[in-house]
Amino acid sequence: MIIFILNTPPWVSADPVKQVITTSPSWDSFTNKDGTGLYHEIMALIFPPLGIKVVHKYTNAKRGMYLLKHDQADIYTCRSDVNEFPEFMIARHPMYEGQFHAVFKKSWIKDWQGMSSLAGRKVVWRRGYYNISDFNVNITVMETDSGVSALGQVSLGRGDFYIDDLNLIAESFSQSLFPIDRTAYRIEPVGKRTYHPVFKKSKRGKSIIAIYEAGMEKLRRTGELKKIYQKWHHSYPAYDQP
Numbered sequence: 001m002i003i004f005i006l007n008t009p010p011w012v013s014a015d016p017v018k019q020v021i022t023t024s025p026s027w028d029s030f031t032n033k034d035g036t037g038l039y040h041e042i043m044a045l046i047f048p049p050l051g052i053k054v055v056h057k058y059t060n061a062k063r064g065m066y067l068l069k070h071d072q073a074d075i076y077t078c079r080s081d082v083n084e085f086p087e088f089m090i091a092r093h094p095m096y097e098g099q100f101h102a103v104f105k106k107s108w109i110k111d112w113q114g115m116s117s118l119a120g121r122k123v124v125w126r127r128g129y130y131n132i133s134d135f136n137v138n139i140t141v142m143e144t145d146s147g148v149s150a151l152g153q154v155s156l157g158r159g160d161f162y163i164d165d166l167n168l169i170a171e172s173f174s175q176s177l178f179p180i181d182r183t184a185y186r187i188e189p190v191g192k193r194t195y196h197p198v199f200k201k202s203k204r205g206k207s208i209i210a211i212y213e214a215g216m217e218k219l220r221r222t223g224e225l226k227k228i229y230q231k232w233h234h235s236y237p238a239y240d241q242p
Contacts, residue, residue, distance in 0.1 A: 017207050020047055023057040023064040023073040028167055029232050038232040039077045039095055046215030061128045068200055074208050078195035089201050091209055093216040094194035097237035102190045103154060103162040103169055115190045124150040124159035134191055147172035155180055194237060
């Protein structure tokens with residue numbers, strides 16, 4: 001413990017962290033409600049070994065960021081950026097790196113040309129999950145409260161493409177409130193990005209992000225981090241070498 005204090009920024013030892021509250025929706029294989037999943041397991045290997053308890057609050061993305069802003073949570077897992085939130089910061093080490101995909105009716109797009117096929121179209125995604133800056137073509141954006149709703153907009157012809165992570169797309173199909181013939185739809189990758197835990201720009205937030213960064217670096221160096229990704233069948237992020 002003494003070595004830890006000496007090798008971390010002064011603000012960590014000045015105000016010891018005894019518990020961190022993480023928050024996010026329940027995502028299959030990332031934040032399962034039984035406490036398992038990629039994000040949960042990484043947090044469990046970083047904080048509890050230092051005597052820091054981890055408590056997770058399951059909520060939607062918008063509510064999760066609200067809890068973080070109002071000091072009712074310490075970490076939101078995860079977002080690709082916080083450019084529109086000056087009060088937040090993201091960790092240098094991502095927790096996930098993967099492609100995001102477009103779901104569309106096969107009958108609408110005969111000749112798929114990648115992201116360029118989205119030009120001039122109505123694109124639907126979960127509120128707060130993506131930004132226009134993630135796309136290099138002009139699109140009209142529609143935001144919904146859930147993936148099920150976004151998929152429904154495409155199914156009803158109100159939107160042309162539903163954008164999401166592949167795992168979440170599968171979840172949206174399985175949870176649809178009305179029957180959807182999956183064979184009538186096509187799913188194609190349109191981009192790739194990293195997802196990072198979000199922290200508040202505060203004294204406490206700086207303490208916690210310092211612990212997280214040091215913990216991720218240790219797990220990366222020992223090879224333990226790669227084993228976690230393999231266990232949950234997720235691609236291992238291309239972490240910068242020291």
